[in-house]
Structures are given as C-alpha cells and as structure tokens.
Amino acid sequence: MRNQGDFAARLLGWYDAHARALPWRVPPGSDRCADPYAVWLSEVMLQQTTVSAVIPYFARFMARWPTVHRLADAPDEAVMAAWAGLGYYARARNLLACARVVSRELDGRFPGTEAELRRLPGIGPYTAAAISAIAFGARANVVDGNVERVIARHARITAPLPGAKRAIAAEAGRRLPAARCGDYAQALMDLGALVCTPAAPRCGACPVAADCAAHAAGDAAALPARTRKP
DNA sequence: CTCCTGTCCT
DNA sequence: AGGACAGGAG
Ligand code: SF4
Numbered sequence: 001m002r003n004q005g006d007f008a009a010r011l012l013g014w015y016d017a018h019a020r021a022l023p024w025r026v027p028p029g030s031d032r033c034a035d036p037y038a039v040w041l042s043e044v045m046l047q048q049t050t051v052s053a054v055i056p057y058f059a060r061f062m063a064r065w066p067t068v069h070r071l072a073d074a075p076d077e078a079v080m081a082a083w084a085g086l087g088y089y090a091r092a093r094n095l096l097a098c099a100r101v102v103s104r105e106l107d108g109r110f111p112g113t114e115a116e117l118r119r120l121p122g123i124g125p126y127t128a129a130a131i132s133a134i135a136f137g138a139r140a141n142v143v144d145g146n147v148e149r150v151i152a153r154h155a156r157i158t159a160p161l162p163g164a165k166r167a168i169a170a171e172a173g174r175r176l177p178a179a180r181c182g183d184y185a186q187a188l189m190d191l192g193a194l195v196c197t198p199a200a201p202r203c204g205a206c207p208v209a210a211d212c213a214a215h216a217a218g219d220a221a222a223l224p225a226r227t228r229k230p
Numbered sequence: 231c232t233c234c235t236g237t238c239c240t
Numbered sequence: 241a242g243g244a245c246a247g248g249a250g
Binding site: 047 | 245246247248249
C-alpha cells in the first residue's frame with residue numbers, strides 16, 4: 001500500500017477542521033497556493049523562532065516590503081533593524097541576499113522546484129521542500145523537526161536521530177498524498193505542533209492514532225530517540 | 231559529519 | 241547561568 005492506510009486523507013480531514021489560521025497561509029482546500037514570497041519569508045523566520053514570535057515580525061515585514069522586489073531594494077540597515085530581536089543575524093543577511101537574487105536575476109519569481117530553491121542563500125533542504133509544496137503545490141517530502149517526531153512515532157522508528165533521518169524521511173515519503181500537497185505539509189507540521197507534541201502527545205485527539213505504532217506500543221513520548229552528544 | 235547562531239526556558 | 245533548540249553552512 002503506497003498510501004499507508006489513508007494516513008494523508010485522515011490528516012487532511014483533521015486539518016480542514018483544525019488548521020491554524022496563520023498570516024502567511026491560505027485556508028485549507030484553497031484552489032490557489034500561498035504567495036511564494038510570504039511563504040519564504042515566514043519559513044526563514046520560522047527556522048529559528050516560534051510561530052507566536054514570528055507573527056508580529058512577519059506582519060511588519062509584509063507591510064513595509066510587500067514584494068520581494070521591495071525587500072531586495074531595501075537598505076541593509078533597514079532590514080537588519082527590522083530583524084532585531086529575532087536573532088541569528090546571519091540569516092537576515094542570507095534573507096536579503098536571497099531576495100536580491102530572486103528580484104534581480106529571476107525577475108522576482110521564486111523557483112518552484114526543490115533543487116532550484118536549494119541553491120538560494122539561506123534555503124536548505126527543509127525550506128526548499130516547504131516552499132515548493134506550500135507555494136507551488138509540488139509533491140515534496142517536507143520533513144522538519146515536527147514531522148520527524150510524528151513520523152518516527154507513527155512508524156515507530158526507534159533508531160536515534162540524527163542517524164535515523166533517512167529512514168524517517170523514507171517513511172514520510174510513503175505517506176504523501178497525490179494532491180493537496182501544500183495543505184498536507186502544513187497539516188503534518190500542525191499535528192506535530194498541536195497534537196503530537198514532544199513530551200505529552202495528545203493521542204486521544206489524533207487523527208492517525210488508530211494505526212500509530214508508537215501509540216500502540218506505549219512509547220510515543222520517548223520518540224524520536226536521539227544520540228547523546230557530549 | 232561538525233559547527234554555529236541567540237532567544238527562550240528552566 | 242546554563243542548556244535546549246533547529247535549521248543551514250562548511
Ligand atoms: S497517536 Fe499519538 S504518538 Fe501517534 S502520531 Fe498521533 S499524537 Fe503522535
């Protein structure tokens with residue numbers, strides 16, 4: 001079975017009812033995709049901070065620089081000042097560098113494929129997949145920390161991260177839907193943020209609990225395992 | 231793979 | 241005050 005018992009269908013059904021309304025999102029089931037610029041900006045900000053912290057910064061950036069051209073033309077100091085408080089200032093520099101490439105070399109159009117997105121400054125594997133799925137509807141395997149947790153539990157992958165990354169991504173890939181790929185990516189991340197939380201997953205409210213292997217085994221809270229660093 | 235960032239949390 | 245976090249870069 002390629003579709004893992006309609007995992008995606010159940011998750012999308014849950015998302016239709018429980019999606020967080022976030023400023024950079026379109027509502028579940030929209031026929032249009034979200035604005036690539038807004039998706040990119042939010043994802044870069046979200047790389048380092050929580051949703052609640054990002055919301056006001058995102059609003060200020062979008063109000064002041066509503067398009068990638070406007071951001072690209074902003075002075076460095078203005079962008080750095082607007083970024084102040086978010087931390088990771090190297091990422092703000094990458095943000096600006098990326099905006100300038102897209103604005104000046106790509107006519108202001110973000111590429112739609114992961115491979116092309118990956119080449120832009122500040123866009124790594126996760127962000128490339130997220131933008132291509134959410135803003136372009138591509139069937140990309142979007143795997144961030146939240147998704148790793150959900151999938152490690154649902155498939156009960158007990159091998160520790162980061163070594164288990166590939167195995168987890170492979171299991172995630174088996175669960176991808178044929179359509180609504182952007183909604184699906186966000187549904188999985190919302191599930192990780194709202195239900196399949198790190199310490200105390202709320203399996204009673206989970207749309208995929210019926211075939212969740214870790215829930216059945218009773219060790220969901222212990223997954224994903226991680227190799228101790230020191 | 232290791233290193234790195236700064237804010238948030240404890 | 242110290243560590244956790246979470247992605248990207250090298
Ligand atoms: S059943 Fe529990 S552990 Fe499994 S995916 Fe749902 S919330 Fe996570």
